[in-house]
Amino acid sequence: MAELRGSHGKARHHLLTQHFGAAGLATLKGYQKLGGYDTLEKALAMEPKALVDEVKASGLRGRGGAGFATGVKWGFMPPPDGGPRYVVVNADESEPGTSKDRYIIENSPHMVLEGILIAAFAVQSHQAWIYIRGEYDRPYRMLMDAIGELREAKILGSKPFGKDYPLDIQMYRGHGAYICGEETALLESLEGKRAQPRSRPPYPAVKGAWARPTLLNNIETLATVPWIIKHGAAEYTKFGTEKNRGTRLLSVSGNVRKPGVYEIEIGVPFTHVIMELAGGPFEGRQIKAFWPGGSSAKVLPASRMDVTTDAEALAAADSMAGSGGCMVADNSACMVETTYRLLKFYAYESCGKCTPCRVGGNWAVRTVAKILAGEGSRLDLQILDKIQAGLQDGRCLCGLGDSAGWVVQSAMNHFPEEFEEHAVRHTCSVKRERAAASA
C-alpha cells in the first residue's frame, strides 16, 4: 500500500492512528482482529445515558471546526417520542487545508462506523446517515464496502450482537459545495433540496433531518468515541489541556518539507507541528505565516508559532483551532495574493442566500483584484475594511460569511505593509524578492 503521509504506529499519543497501515485494517476481519467492534458490543450492553455521560466526562470536543463539547451535544437530543431520530455524520470535509477525515476513512473505515453506531445507540437512534463530499470517491467506496461487510455480519440489522435494537447506516454523496459542511445546509442537501443554511433556532437536535431530532457530528469526533468507551473517559483526560482534552489530527500542508496528517496531543506548540513533525521550511526559506485551523481560522504570523494547539490558546491569540487544517506559507508568499485566492474560494462557495456574504464576498474579491492589478487606492483598503466588518458579528446567516471576513481582517491586521504597498504604491516587495532570487 502507498506510504502513509502521516501518523501511524505505536506512540503514547497515537490514540486514533496507532493501527494505521496495519494489513487488512480496512476489512472487518482485520479490524476485529485488533479488537474492533468489541467496544460496540460493550456499549450496547450499557445504558444509553451512561454512554452520554462518559463522553461528557471525557471532555471530547467536536473536531469539525466549531469545537463544541460532544457529550453536551449528545445530551441536547430530546427524549424519544416514537418517531424517527437520526445521526448524521458530517463527512463533507471541505475546509481548505483539511484532509484528516479522509485520512481516517481511507485507513480505518470501520473505526468510523463503530463510533457512529455507539453514538446512535447513545442517543436512541436507529438510523445514521453519512453525508460525504462527492469528490471523496475512494473514501466513499471504502465506507460502502465496510457497511456491506457489517450488513453481512449482521452487525447492521435488526439484532446487532443479539440485542433487540435495529441499526442501519446509509450514505449520501454531496454535489460539490463547501456550504454543505454547515450543518443545516447539509441537512437541506440530504433532504434533496438546495443546500442553503436554515435560520436557527430551531437547532438540529430539535428539528433536524426531515424535521426530526438529529445529532450531527464530524467523522473524526465519532472515530474517537470507540477509544473513549473502551479505555474510559478518565484515560482520555490524561491527554491534552484542561479545557481541550485528548489528541487530534492536524493536516499540515503548504511550504513545509513533510506535509501530512499528524496526530498530536492537544496543547503542543505549533513549532513542534510545523518545524518538527512537518520538517520545517525548504532550504533557504523562512516560515512567514500559518493558518492554524483551516483558512477559516485567522492567519498568524510566524512570530506566533509558539502558540499551543489547544482551542483556548488559539482563541487568545485571536485565531481558532477550527478543523486543524494547518496551512503554512513561507517568505515567497505574497499575503495579498493569498488573501485573493482564499477570498475567491469563499465567494465561489457562497450559497447566495444572505445578502452580505453573497454580495459582500464578491465585492471584496473584486476590490482585491483591483488592488493586485495595480489600480487600487487607499479608499479600496477602507472599503475592504468595511466589507470584512459587514461579514461578521451576526450579519450573515452562517459562518461562511464570518470566515471570509476573518481572512481579510487577519491578513490586513498582521501584514498591513503588504496591503499598503499594493494599494497605494502599486508594488509588491515579495514579487521583487522572488524575481531577485531567481535571477
Added chain:
Amino acid sequence: MPDQTAPDQGRRGNPPQTAKQPGAPGESPDSTGITLSIDGRTVTVPKGTLLVEAAKLLSIEVPVFCYHHKLNPVGACRLCLVEISPGPPKPQTACTTPVAEGMVVRTNTAGAVAARADILEYELLNHPLDCPVCDKGGECPLQDYTFRHGYPTSRIDAPRLHFEKPIPLSDKIALDRERCVLCYRCTRYYDEIAWEQELTTDQRGVQSYITNQFDRPLQSIFSGNIIDLCPVGALTSRVWRFESRPWDMDHTASVCSKCAVGCNVTMWQRRHQLVRITSHENGAVDDGWICDRGRFDYAEVNAAERVRTPRVGGKHATWNDALERLLYNLRGKKLGISVRQDLTNEEAFLLKRLVDGPWKGARVVMPRRTRIPAAAGDTLAIADLERARCIVVIASDTADDVPVVNLRIKKAVSRHGARLVLVHPDDLDLDRWPHAVHHVRPQAGGYPEAVRALRKHEYLQEGPVAVLYGDGHGTEDGTAISAAAAELASAAGGTLMPLYRGTNERGALALGLLGEEADLEGCDAVLIMGPGAPPASARFTAVWDFLLRPEHGEPDVLLPAASFAEDQGSYTNLEGRVQFLRPPLHVEPPLREGWDVLLDIGHRLNADVEFLGIAQIQKAVAEAVPALAALADPPATALAPTTVLYGPARP
C-alpha cells in the same frame, strides 16, 4: 405596503369571521399576552408574534425583503437585524424571532442602523439604475427603504453584474434578474402556497438568479401573485408594462367578478381606463391572493369596440326608442332571459320583480352555472377551512373552479395538518401533497355512491369536517351530488360548502331568480344579458352587454351595459357573503348602470319597482331575503387610511 384591514364587507347576515389572522404563520394566537419593549416603548402582543409584526403595532418600521406575513420566515436578506437583550451578543433578525416576556429590543442603536444601511448598500451594488423606466417605481420598498434607512451616497464604482433582461416568464409576467434582490419570496410562494414548482433558483452565490423550471413558461393560474409579492421591479406585469405610475392612478377596493369566490381586489384607474388589478387582502375570503383570471382579464373594459349607445336594427338609437322597441317585441311572447354570471344582487332583485309581474312565465337561465341547488342552512366560511381536520372535495377541480379557495385548502393541509379526501376521476393538483390524501375516482354517474361510501373512512372520524362539492363540470347530476354531500356532512357532523361557478350564482338563487331549465330553446323572444348565443327558436333577440360578441349574432336590439368596473351593486359569493362593488370608473352617459335600466323598464311596464336609487333597492332586498340581510348595511365608501410607518434616523 398592503392595507391590512380590508373594508368591512357588510356585517349583518354574513358568515362570521371565526378564523383570526395568526401572529405568525402556522400558529394560532394564544390568549396569553406577551409584553416587551421596542425602542423604549412597551407593547403587549399574542404569544408567537414575530418582532417585525410587534414593531408595526408601534408604528416602528423594521424594513424587510424576504419576510412576508403569508410566508414562512427565513431570515435570508438580513435587512431586519435588531439588537435584543437578554439575548445573544450578535444582532438577530426580527422576522424570525418571536416575542418573549420582558424582551428589550432596539432597532435604533448605531449597530442596527449601520447593519441596515450596509445591507441596502449591498442590494444596490449590482442593482441597475432603472428607476426611471422601472414599473415598481413609486411603490418600491427598495426605493423607500433606501431613502429612510440607507446611505445618502454610493461608494460603488465597480461595474455591475449583468444578466440578459427582461426574461418573459409567461405572456403576463416579465423577470428582470438585475433588479432581483434574491429575497426568494417568489420561489417560496410557489412552493409553500401554490404547491407548484414553476420557479427556481439557478447557480449559487452572486451568480444566483431566478428562472423558470425546465424552461417552461409559467402556466399556473396562481402565477400573478408573484408580481404583488416581489419587493422590487424584478417581477412585473407585462399587461401593465410602461402604463403608468402609482401617483398617476386612482384606485378603489372592489370585488372580482370572474368566479364565485369573490376575492377582494384593488382596481386602478387612469384617464377613465381600468389599467390594473391587484389583490386587496381580505383574510376572510382571499387571504391576500387573487388568481390570474381576476388579475389580467380586464382588457375588455377598455376596448375601443365597446358598445356605448343603444342600437336598434344595427343603427344607433336613443334609450327611449330602444327600450320601447324591446318591450314591444317581448309582449305576449314566450320570453327567455339569459343572465350574466356577475349579475348583481340588485339587478337580480329587480329582474325577479319583472319576472314575477309583467314578465310572468319568462324563463331565466344563467349559462355555465352549476347544477347545484340553492343552499339551505349554514354553509362553511372560507376562512374556517383552516380549522378543519378533514376536507372532502367532491366533483370539483378547485384549482380551476374556485382557485383562491384551492389555495386556502392547501394552507389548511400544509400549515394546519388537515387531511384530504378527493372524489374526482382525474389526478388533481391536491394529490401533490405527500401524506394524508385519500383519492376516490368514480365513474360517470358514480358520485353519489362514492360519496356515501366515505362515511366510514378514518379521515372523517375526526372533525371538524368540511365537505366541498361541485357538479363535475356540468356533466353530472348536480342535485344528486348535492344530496349525497349533504348526507355525508350530516353523518360526519361536518359543514357544507357548495362550489358554485357563477360569480353571483348564489345571490341569484337566493333571490329565486333561476329556474330549472338549462337553456332557452323554445323561447321565441330572448334577452341575452352578457355573453351567450341566442337559441335557434328565437324570432326576436335583444342583447345587453358591453361588447358585441360573435355569438350574439346580429341582435334586433342592442343595449349597452356597464362593465364590472363601472357597475355599482353587490355580489353574493359562494359562502353567502355579500360584498359590495366599488367601481373605479364613472358611468359616462349615454351608458347607464344595469339597475337603472331595469328600473326604467319596470316603470314602463308598471311593475312593482318604486325605488329612487340603489340604496333603496338594497334595503328592499335585505328585507325580502334574510340571507341577503347584509345589503341593508353597505360599508362606507372611503378606504381605511394606510398606517404611516416611521423608521429610525438615517445613518
